[in-house]
Amino acid sequence: MKYIKYFFQFLLAIISFIIFKILGVNNSSYLSGKIFEFIGPYFRSKKLIYSNISKAYPNADEKELKKITKAMWNNYGRVFSEYMFIKDFRSGKLSDKIEIVGKEYLDEIKNLNKQVVFISGHFSNFELMAMYLEKSGIQLSAIYRPLNNIFLNIIMEKIRNKFICKNQIKKGLGGLKKLISFINKNYSTALMIDQRVSEGILSNFFNTKALTTTIPAQLVKKYNIPIVPVYIERISGINFKLEIKEPIIFSKEDTIQDITNQLNKILEKMILKKPEQWIWSHNRWK
Numbered sequence: 408m409k410y411i412k413y414f415f416q417f418l419l420a421i422i423s424f425i426i427f428k429i430l431g432v433n434n435s436s437y438l439s440g441k442i443f444e445f446i447g448p449y450f451r452s453k454k455l456i457y458s459n460i461s462k463a464y465p466n467a468d469e470k471e472l473k474k475i476t477k478a479m480w481n482n483y484g485r486v487f488s489e490y491m492f493i494k495d496f497r498s499g500k501l502s503d504k505i506e507i508v509g510k511e512y513l514d515e516i517k518n519l520n521k522q523v524v525f526i527s528g529h530f531s532n533f534e535l536m537a538m539y540l541e542k543s544g545i546q547l548s549a550i551y552r553p554l555n556n557i558f559l560n561i562i563m564e565k566i567r568n569k570f571i572c573k574n575q576i577k578k579g580l581g582g583l584k585k586l587i588s589f590i591n592k593n594y595s596t597a598l599m600i601d602q603r604v605s606e607g608i609l610s611n612f613f614n615t616k617a618l619t620t621t622i623p624a625q626l627v628k629k630y631n632i633p634i635v636p637v638y639i640e641r642i643s644g645i646n647f648k649l650e651i652k653e654p655i656i657f658s659k660e661d662t663i664q665d666i667t668n669q670l671n672k673i674l675e676k677m678i679l680k681k682p683e684q685w686i687w688s689h690n691r692w693k
Contacts, residue, residue: 443484478683528601
């Protein structure tokens with residue numbers, strides 16, 4: 408039954424992608440955002456979303472919770488349609504839609520062939536971050552989590568490999584060997600640190616303990632690699648601002664717990680900038 412449901416979701420996505428291509432990026436992004444505002448609440452629990460938002464905004468009233476949730480679904484829908492235009496964001500056709508802040512840090516990493524760990528979360532159109540980093544000339548491998556829908560995942564992996572980052576590493580213990588091989592070749596690593604994991608450690612995230620990945624901290628401790636936070640926000644429509652932060656060099660005294668805690672604090676600040684552009688629908692604190 409599960410695979411039948413996945414297959415019908417796959418067919419619906421394919422039909423949607425064809426329509427998006429016909430409509431163009433501006434119309435598709437707008438329309439898909441509006442559609443998700445309507446259908447999104449049927450797929451995720453409002454109670455869970457409100458509970459998650461309340462961890463960051465304990466004094467938020469019903470009106471504020473509803474406003475953030477509605478805008479979140481709109482952004483979710485926009486991202487869904489924009490997968491069909493990733494090629495255009497990369498090739499130059501839509502490259503002027505991404506404003507870059509902190510390019511000097513990226514240029515230094517590239518020109519000096521430095522190895523870093525780029526960390527971020529699922530903000531705005533998060534796929535554009537790894538896409539831009541690789542496009543700019545950074546030797547990069549990106550850790551990703553496969554979609555639950557095996558049919559859709561095939562399409563997403565093709566898009567990611569071809570237009571986002573060709574060196575994709577599947578999240579989990581199976582991808583560890585591949586990650587180390589890229590590290591040994593002086594490749595930088597990009598990963599999201601905002602998802603719930605089963606193999607992480609408990610770290611405060613909006614004053615509540617949450618299982619958090621230790622991969623960045625482990626790479627810092629083992630290879631002495633700096634951490635570079637990256638943030639992207641949707642300014643309006645299909646216009647984005649991508650910000651590269653100054654590299655963080657941790658001391659030898661910092662433990663894996665210390666580093667993980669600090670990265671969660673950085674993530675919190677990013678989320679609070681534009682809370683409606685982060686995905687609150689995941690059971691992050693389970």
